[in-house]
Amino acid sequence: MLALALPSGRMLDDCVKLFESAGIYFPKEILESRRLSGTSGDLNFLVCKPKDVPIYVEYGTADIGVVGKDVLLEGNPQVYELYDLGIGRCKIVVAIPNDAKPEELFSKDDIIRVATKYPKIAREFFNKKGISIEILNLSGSIELAPVTGIADVIVDIVSTGRTLRENNLKVWEEIAISSARLIANRASLHIKAEEIKTVLKRLKETRQPQ
Amino acid sequence: MRYLTPPPGFKDYLPKEVEKIRLVEDTIRKVSESFGYREVITPTLEYADVIQLGTNTKDDTILYKVIDRDGALLSIRPEFTTSIARLVTTRYKGERGPLRFYYIGKVFRNIPFQPLMQKEFTQGGAELIGESSLFGDIEIISLIEEIFERLNLPIHIEVSHAKIIPAIIEITGPSILEAIKNGDFVSIKSYINDKNILSFVEELPFLSGGKEVIKEVQGYVKYIPGLEEPLKQLSTFISNLENLGYKRTKINLGVVRDFEYYTGITFEGYVEGLGLPVVGGGRYDGLLERFGVPLPATGFAIGIERVASRISKEESEPDLVIGYTEEKFREAMSLAQEKRKEGLKIETILCLKEEELKDRRGRSKIFLC
Numbered sequence: 001m002l003a004l005a006l007p008s009g010r011m012l013d014d015c016v017k018l019f020e021s022a023g024i025y026f027p028k029e030i031l032e033s034r035r036l037s038g039t040s041g042d043l044n045f046l047v048c049k050p051k052d053v054p055i056y057v058e059y060g061t062a063d064i065g066v067v068g069k070d071v072l073l074e075g076n077p078q079v080y081e082l083y084d085l086g087i088g089r090c091k092i093v094v095a096i097p098n099d100a101k102p103e104e105l106f107s108k109d110d111i112i113r114v115a116t117k118y119p120k121i122a123r124e125f126f127n128k129k130g131i132s133i134e135i136l137n138l139s140g141s142i143e144l145a146p147v148t149g150i151a152d153v154i155v156d157i158v159s160t161g162r163t164l165r166e167n168n169l170k171v172w173e174e175i176a177i178s179s180a181r182l183i184a185n186r187a188s189l190h191i192k193a194e195e196i197k198t199v200l201k202r203l204k205e206t207r208q209p210q
Numbered sequence: 211m212r213y214l215t216p217p218p219g220f221k222d223y224l225p226k227e228v229e230k231i232r233l234v235e236d237t238i239r240k241v242s243e244s245f246g247y248r249e250v251i252t253p254t255l256e257y258a259d260v261i262q263l264g265t266n267t268k269d270d271t272i273l274y275k276v277i278d279r280d281g282a283l284l285s286i287r288p289e290f291t292t293s294i295a296r297l298v299t300t301r302y303k304g305e306r307g308p309l310r311f312y313y314i315g316k317v318f319r320n321i322p323f324q325p326l327m328q329k330e331f332t333q334g335g336a337e338l339i340g341e342s343s344l345f346g347d348i349e350i351i352s353l354i355e356e357i358f359e360r361l362n363l364p365i366h367i368e369v370s371h372a373k374i375i376p377a378i379i380e381i382t383g384p385s386i387l388e389a390i391k392n393g394d395f396v397s398i399k400s401y402i403n404d405k406n407i408l409s410f411v412e413e414l415p416f417l418s419g420g421k422e423v424i425k426e427v428q429g430y431v432k433y434i435p436g437l438e439e440p441l442k443q444l445s446t447f448i449s450n451l452e453n454l455g456y457k458r459t460k461i462n463l464g465v466v467r468d469f470e471y472y473t474g475i476t477f478e479g480y481v482e483g484l485g486l487p488v489v490g491g492g493r494y495d496g497l498l499e500r501f502g503v504p505l506p507a508t509g510f511a512i513g514i515e516r517v518a519s520r521i522s523k524e525e526s527e528p529d530l531v532i533g534y535t536e537e538k539f540r541e542a543m544s545l546a547q548e549k550r551k552e553g554l555k556i557e558t559i560l561c562l563k564e565e566e567l568k569d570r571r572g573r574s575k576i577f578l579c
Contacts, residue, residue: 059326060485069396078486080393080415080464181396184415187480187487190368190462193418 002188002195004043005062007050008036011180014087015066022206024199042195054079054183063188064196069178070157074118080184083200088180090159092121095169097146102172105152106131115145115154122155125175143167219321219329223515226525230518231332234361235314238334238512241357242312245349247336250311252293258285263500264292266470272319286318291471291494291509294337299501307340307505314514326486328515335491335511339498342506344443347475347493348450350508354479354489355456357512363521365489367479368418368462371444372472372492377436381407390414390466406433415464421448423461447475471497475508481520488516529554531572533561538578545578 006015016026027038027045036047046062053067054077065079068088072081094114096105106112115136116122126133136151143163145151157178158164164171182203184196216222223231239249258275265288274286287293290313302309314334321327336353338346351367358365375390385401395415402408410430417423424445431438444461451459465478476492491510498505530549534542539560546556561567564577 058324058485060483076392078393081396082415084396185485186393187485189415189464190418190478190480191366191482193416197416 001039002043002064002192002199003046003056003062004199005046005048005053005056005065005067007053007067007180008047009050011050011066011068011088012047014180018085018087018203018206022202024202043199051075057183057185060185060187062185063192064182064184064199066180067183068157069176069181070118070121072181072183073176073178074120076120077183078186080186080189081181082184082196083182083203085180085182085203088178090157090178091171092118092155092157092175092178094122094125094153094155094172094175095143095146095158095164096153096172098168098170100152112153113151115142115151116156117142118155121175125155143169218323219327221328227518229526230521230523231514233521233523234512234514234517235332235334237357237360238312238314238514241353241360242336244356245310245336245353247310247312247338247353250294250297250313251315252287252290252297252313254286254316255284256287256293256296258283260296261285261288261292264295264471264497265289266500272321274318274320288319289317289511290315290333290335291337291497291511294339294509295494295497295507296501298339298505299498299503303503305340308346309339310336311339312336326516331516332514333511334514335509337507337509339507340505341508342495344447344450344475346506346508347447348454350491350510351451351459351477352454352456354510354512355458358458358479358481361517361521363481363517365458365479365481367459367477367489368465369444369447369459369475369477370461370463370465371440372474372476373440374437374463375466377434377440378407378411380436381434386411393466404433406430410434417464418460418462420452420460421445423463424448427463443475477510481517484516484520486513486516488513488520526555527571527573528557529573530556531567531570531575532556532558533564533567533575533577534558535562535579536560542578 006012025040027040029035029038030045030047038045046056048056050067051071053065054071054075056062057065057079058077066085070092096102111132111134113134113136114122115138117139119135119137122135136145138145142154142156145154146169147167182200189196261273262270273288276284278284294311298309312335316330317333318330320329338350354367379387382402386398389398395412398411399408402411417427424441448461465476471494472492473495474493478487479489481488489510489512493508495506498507532542532546542558546558549556557572567575567577
C-alpha cells in the first residue's frame with residue numbers, strides 16, 4: 001500500500017483528471033465529500049494544503065506526493081523529485097507597477113520592499129542580482145501590495161497574467177517556471193521501489209512528453 | 211530565562227526512551243566487539259580547522275563554534291569519522307593497520323529545526339582503518355546487518371559507489387551535481403544533451419536490486435567509461451554478501467551520500483515507518499591522507515535515537531516494591547539490602563496505608579506495618 005499526498009484547491013481537479021487517464025481512480029469520499037483521506041485500490045489518498053505536501057512526504061507519512069515546483073524551490077525539502085507531471089503550469093515572476101521604470105525603481109537609494117509568499121526564492125533572486133531588498137511576507141492577494149504602496153514590487157506566481165493586469169502590474173523578470181512534480185520520500189523510494197515505479201510508469205505513459 | 215522547555219532541536223529523554231536507546235547502544239557495542247572492534251572516546255570539541263579539513267564542506271553553518279581561552283576557534287563535533295581519522299594519524303602514527311575502532315556518543319549539528327531532525331543526537335559506529343580491499347567493506351555491512359538482526363528490526367541497506375556520480379560528471383560537466391544531491395531528477399534533463407546518459411541518470415533512483423542491476427546497466431559503460439570500475443566492485447561486493455547469507459543489502463545506484471570524503475562503496479540503511487536513513491557510511495580512502503597519513507578506511511554510523519524510536523521493548527519496572535511505615539524502616543531496609551544482593555531491583559516507599567502502593571509500578575509489592 002502506497003500513501004499519496006495531493007494538493008487541495010485548484011490543482012486537485014487537474015490531478016484527478018491526470019490520474020484517471022492513467023487508470024488511477026480517486027476514492028469516492030474525497031471526490032464527493034469533505035473527507036481528506038480515503039483508499040482506492042492499492043493507494044491511500046491524502047489531501048492537504050499544497051505547501052504541506054512535501055512535509056507529509058518528507059516524514060514518510062506519504063510515500064509519494066504531487067506538488068508545484070514553486071513549493072519545492074521555496075521549501076527545499078529532502079525528497080526525490082521524480083517526474084514533471086505537466087499540470088499546474090505557471091511562472092514565478094517579479095512584477096512591478098505598470099508605470100514604473102525598472103532602471104529607476106532598482107537604482108534608487110532606498111531599499112526595495114518586496115511583497116511575496118516566497119521569501120526564500122525572492123531573497124535568492126535579488127541576492128544574485130546584487131539588489132538590496134526587504135521582504136514583506138504576505139499570505140495571499142500579493143498584487144494588492146504595490147497598489148497600496150506597502151511594497152514596491154512583488155514576487156509571485158502567474159498563470160494567465162490576468163490578476164497582474166487588472167491590478168496595474170507587469171512582469172519585470174521571470175525567476176522560474178513551475179509545474180506539478182511527482183515527489184517521493186527517500187526511504188519509500190528504496191523500500192517500496194516497485195510500487196512507486198508502477199505508479200510512475202502509468203503516469204509517464206499517459207502524459208505526452210513536451 | 212526564556213522558556214523552561216529545551217530549545218528547538220534538543221529534547222529530554224524519559225526512562226522508557228532511554229532504555230531503548232541504551233539497548234541499541236549495547237547491541238552496537240556487543241556486535242562491534244564480536245568483530246574485534248575496540249571502543250575509543252574522542253573529545254566533544256575539536257579545532258574548527260580539523261573538522262573543516264575532515265568534512266571539507268563549504269557550508270560550515272551546521273557547526274556549533276566556540277572560542278577557546280587562547281582565541282582558537284573550536285567546533286563541537288558534527289560526526290565522529292573526522293575525529294577518529296585525526297586520532298589515528300596522531301596516536302597510531304606509523305601503524306599500517308588494520309585498526310578496528312568503534313564509538314558511541316553525542317554529535318551536534320546546527321541545522322534549521324525540523325521535527326525528527328534533532329540538533330543533538332547520538333551516533334554509534336565503527337571504522338576499519340588500513341584495509342583497502344572490498345573485504346573491509348563487506349565486513350562493515352555484515353556488522354550492520356548483525357546489529358539490526360539482533361535488534362530484530364528489518365533493515366534495508368542500499369549500496370552505491372562514490373565514483374558513479376563523478377563518472378557521470380566527467381561527461382556532462384558539474385552542473386548536474388546540485389540537482390543530483392537534491393534528488394531532483396526532473397531538472398537534470400535540462401543539463402544533459404546525450405540521450406544515453408540522460409536515460410541512465412533518469413533511471414538512477416530506480417536502479418536497485420541484486421547482481422542483476424549491474425548487468426542491466428553494463429551497456430552504459432561505453433558511454434560513461436568511468437562506470438566500469440565502480441560497477442565491477444559493486445558486483446563482487448554484492449555477490450560476496452549474498453554468498454555469506456547477508457540478505458538485507460541491495461544495490462541502489464541512486465544513493466548519494468552528503469559527506470564529501472567518500473571514495474568507494476557507500477551505503478544508507480532504512481527501516482519501515484521512518485522516512486529518514488538510520489545508518490549511513492562508506493569507504494573514505496582519502497580522508498586520513500588529509501591529516502598526513504595515507505591509510506584507506508571504511509566505516510558506518512548509526513543514528514541511535516532514530517533506531518530506538520522503531521524498536522519495541524517493554525518498559526522495565528522494579529522486581530519488588532516495599533512499602534513501610536515509619537516504625538518498620540529498619541526491617542524494610544534490611545529486606546531491601548538482602549534482595550538487592552540477589553541482583554533484584556528494589557524500590558522502597560515510606561507510606562501510611564497499603565493503598566498508597568496501588569498505582570506504583572512493580573512486579574510484586576509488599577507492605578510492612
